[in-house]
Amino acid sequence: MSDFVSSFWSYFIGVIALGGIAFCIWLLYSQRAWLKQDVKQVTDTGHIWDGDLTELNNPVPRWWTVFYLGLCVVALALLFLYPGVGSYKGTLGYTAAKQVKDEQLALNEQIKPLFERYQQMPVTQVAHDAEAREIGQRLFLNNCAQCHGSDARGSGSFPNLADGDWLYGGDPEQIMQTITKGRHGMMPPWSAQIKPSEAADIAQYVRSLSGLASDSLRVVPGKRGFDTFCVACHGVEGKGNTAMGAPNLTDGIWLYGSSEASIVETILNGRQNIMPAQEGILTEAQIRMLTAWVWGLSNQGSNVAAK
Numbered sequence: 001m002s003d004f005v006s007s008f009w010s011y012f013i014g015v016i017a018l019g020g021i022a023f024c025i026w027l028l029y030s031q032r033a034w035l036k037q038d039v040k041q042v043t044d045t046g047h048i049w050d051g052d053l054t055e056l057n058n059p060v061p062r063w064w065t066v067f068y069l070g071l072c073v074v075a076l077a078l079l080f081l082y083p084g085v086g087s088y089k090g091t092l093g094y095t096a097a098k099q100v101k102d103e104q105l106a107l108n109e110q111i112k113p114l115f116e117r118y119q120q121m122p123v124t125q126v127a128h129d130a131e132a133r134e135i136g137q138r139l140f141l142n143n144c145a146q147c148h149g150s151d152a153r154g155s156g157s158f159p160n161l162a163d164g165d166w167l168y169g170g171d172p173e174q175i176m177q178t179i180t181k182g183r184h185g186m187m188p189p190w191s192a193q194i195k196p197s198e199a200a201d202i203a204q205y206v207r208s209l210s211g212l213a214s215d216s217l218r219v220v221p222g223k224r225g226f227d228t229f230c231v232a233c234h235g236v237e238g239k240g241n242t243a244m245g246a247p248n249l250t251d252g253i254w255l256y257g258s259s260e261a262s263i264v265e266t267i268l269n270g271r272q273n274i275m276p277a278q279e280g281i282l283t284e285a286q287i288r289m290l291t292a293w294v295w296g297l298s299n300q301g302s303n304v305a306a307k
Helices: 007-030 062-081 096-116 130-143 172-181 196-209 216-229 260-269 284-297
Strands: 043-049 053-057 183-187 271-275
Touching: 007 062, 096 284, 130 284, 172 284, 196 216, 196 260
Parallel strands: none
Antiparallel strands: 043 053, 183 271
């Protein structure tokens, strides 16, 4: 309740909760006269089926009434102890987020010894340890596969982590920085400075950089447009800049597709991609294990040996 962003829903549910309790108490109070009736003197409703099956008007059993009154008391006690009415947080200060965090801390303490043996090992060495790779893969499947896929090969707008192509660099330190702090990649929109026809020419030039089919007559003016608007980030040769996260346009790897229409869309309207920071979700040791597994995906043939 107290975790809701908008106070409307917390008060809405609080009114329903208190209203339900109040209704139960009113209903029991309104039927109190039935408690005084003698079961032996019960009347019938006048409804008879099959000649001898009579519907009786039995009074409510006293134990049933006491039971429901007790439930109302329990409900009020729960609303006093736990959040359930408006922005009131309850005397115990309970929140679902706090419970999850406490459970995560307890779990991290429980599994801490599992990671200690790898703390002093270089990440490249951890990547060659079979048990460490299994742990890293499980961390990936639980936290990263939703975007990058269970095989880590990505999908539209989500990078492939197994091809050796990196926007911000593929060294262990750079991968760890990406996982820990996250990234916010942005290709600015150029629709205010570049006409659609000019963007199409630039797209033809960009396609030619990676050996894709292109119109040679449009490549020349496209290069002029590229040199004017794009070299600041992607470089004179179009090989990108890992310091800025600007992609290499010559390697044939595309996040949003290599068609002219897709490239023009990128040029005119820009792109934004966010890799969320994991430092508040994973421990430092878990991030290290995940880094080793991700690094190992594109370095499986590395000559780095475990020592």
